[in-house]
Amino acid sequence: MVSAKDILSDSLRSSVLIIKHKDKLSPDYVPENLPHREEKIKELGFVFRDLLAGDAKDSERVVIVGRTGTGKTATVRLFGKNFEDIAEREYGVKVKYVHVNCYRHRTLYLISQEIANALKLPIPSRGLSAQEVFKMIHEYLDRRNIHLIVALDEFGHFLNTANTEEIYFLVRLYDEISAIIKRISYIFIVNESHSIYKLDRSIRDHIARRLIEFPPxxxxxxxxxxxxxxxxxxxxxxxxxxxxxxxxxxxxxxxxxxxxxxxxxxxxxxxxxxxxxxxxxxxxxxxxxxxxxxxNPEIQEIVDSLSYLDLHQLILLKALIRVLNKSKADEVTMGTLEEEYISLAREFNEEPRRHTQVYEYLRKLKVIGIINTRQSGKGMRGRTTLVSLSLPLDKRLDDYIMQQIVVRLKSKA
Ligand SMILES: Nc1ncnc2c1ncn2[C@@H]1O[C@H](COP(=O)(O)OP(=O)(O)OP(=O)(O)O)[C@@H](O)[C@H]1O
Incomplete structure (x- = not known):
């Protein structure tokens, strides 16, 4: 009998390796080039170029906004690393870049510690406040003639949890610390622009003057x-x-x-x-x-199940997407949906099914998991069924449903 060890050894020997650098596929890896983000790197360079003048006195700040996965972190990290290098080699100016994740370090104190650690600045063990640590950091930079760019990634977490004084202190640092040369500059990275617009004006106007958007x-x-x-x-x-x-x-x-x-x-x-x-x-x-x-296991399962639906169930689904798109609402009443279904069925030269049958279709779509229904509560006259889509409204889904409708219509003809 072949032993389990032999089986393992054989399979290891014969396995084909087609990925040669797995680490380069990891989410933390920052490649040397970021296709389609070159312009954003240039824009960042533009914001910070005054730091290279040698006698720069002002600090800079910029907000990076974009949805998740649009390359905000990777772009800012790559910018920081390259900017540090170019400043030193081509301009003889000392710039240090520090990246802080505010999800992990979500208080002013933790942020100050993280910056100090990155600078290898020893902090006395006696309990200093975050404000005192920031002062120490500034003095350290002053002594060594360094400009610091701090990227505050996932900054929304800090904004959501810190109190106003802390936010104020962090973003308006040089209102609190008097300095001839303002050495600490910021890149605020936020996931969605509304977290900035919720802020107090005195803070918002201060940080949102320069905004770089990262589109999907x-x-x-x-x-x-x-x-x-x-x-x-x-x-x-x-x-x-x-x-x-x-x-x-x-x-x-x-x-x-x-x-x-x-x-x-x-x-x-x-x-x-x-x-x-x-x-x-x-x-x-x-x-x-x-x-x-x-x-995307659920989505795939649901999409697969669409191929088992019959023509009128698909037309009903298409009608739902159409009213949701038109009304820009999350749910529609059964009455509105049924009207849309009737008119859509007629567009396809199909005799609309009767109310009880439509109700039955709805039940089936709910079982599959593609729609949700609920009874309207107070605030609406009478009780009515409200229908919503359980998947995000997605053009691909819509196209796929249409394709399935066409297949059914053709097979009838
Ligand atoms: N233009 C690009 N070229 C190459 N890789 C990219 C590019 N944009 C993003 N990536 C890669 O995609 C992944 C996600 O990017 P990144 O973490 O920078 O997104 P993000 O906008 O910061 O997202 P989140 O808001 O969720 O943190 C990373 O592995 C990153 O290296």
């Missing part, structure tokens, strides 16, 4: 990002072009996706692992599809 990636942008990662992390010719097209079309913002590079890279990485596990020397479309359904 379009599919051709994701394609370039993925291609670059493939070159860095995979063996030559190990990834089929269809894989890149599939992933970038799935997540591209212009194709109805969320424009999130992190998920796109994660899908690529997982597709690579699946291919390796199956012993395939090349990552193929099928591996990418499997990876995608692992990452």
């Amino acid at each position: 990636y379009k599919s051709m942008e994701l394609y370039d990002i993925l291609k670059y990662r493939v070159d860095e992390a995979f063996n030559d010719n190990a990834v089929d072009d269809e894989v890149l097209q599939f992933i970038s079309n799935t997540y591209g913002y212009d194709k109805g996706g969320n424009g999130n590079a992190r998920i796109a890279i994660e899908t690529l990485s997982l597709a690579g692992e699946i291919a390796e596990k199956e012993g395939s020397p090349v990552v193929l479309l099928d591996h990418a599809k499997k990876a995608n359904s692992t990452i």
Whole structure:
């Protein structure tokens, strides 16, 4: 009998490795180049270029805003590292860049400690306040003639938890510390712009003067990002072009996706692992599809179940998407939905089904998990059923439903 050890040893020896640098697919890895973020790096350079003058007296601040996975962290980190280098080598100016994650360090005190640690500045063990630590940091920079750029990533967490005085102290530092040369500059990274607009005006006006927006990636942008990662992390010719097209079309913002590079890279990485596990020397479309359904299991299951629905159930679903799109609301009343269904069925030259049948369809769609229903509470005349979609309104879903309707209509003809 073959021992378990032999089986393991054989499988290890014969396994095909197509990912040569796994670390380059990890979310923390910052590549040397960030396709489609070159302009943002230039904009950051523009904001901080006065620090290179040698006699810079003012500090700078800028807010970076964008959805998750739009490259905010990676871009700012890459900028910081390169800016430090260029300042020293080409201008003989000392600039230090420090990146603080405010999710992990969400109080003023923890932020001050983190900056001090990054500068290797020993803090006396007697309990100093955060304000005192900031003063020490400033004096340290002054003594060594250093300008500091602090990136405050996930800054929304600090804004949501800190009290007004702390926020005020941090962002209006040089109202509190008197200095001839203001040595500490900031990059505030926030996930959505509204967290800034909720702020007190005196703080908001102070930080939101300069804003750099990071839009969600379009599919051709994701394609370039993925291609670059493939070159860095995979063996030559190990990834089929269809894989890149599939992933970038799935997540591209212009194709109805969320424009999130992190998920796109994660899908690529997982597709690579699946291919390796199956012993395939090349990552193929099928591996990418499997990876995608692992990452989005519920959505995939629901989308699969659409192919079992019949024509009028699909028309009802399409009608729901249409009214939700029109009304920009999250839910619609049964009455409105039914009216839309009737008119849509007629557009397709179909005789609309009767009310009881439509109710039955709704029940079926609810069982599949694609819609939710609830009874309206107080505040509405009578009681009515409110219907909502349980998936995000997504153009791809809409297109897919339409495609299924067309298939059903054709097979009837
Ligand atoms: N233009 C790009 N080129 C290459 N890789 C990119 C690019 N943009 C983002 N990435 C990669 O995508 C992942 C997510 O990016 P990043 O963490 O910078 O996004 P983020 O906007 O800061 O998201 P969050 O708000 O969730 O922190 C990282 O692995 C990053 O390296």
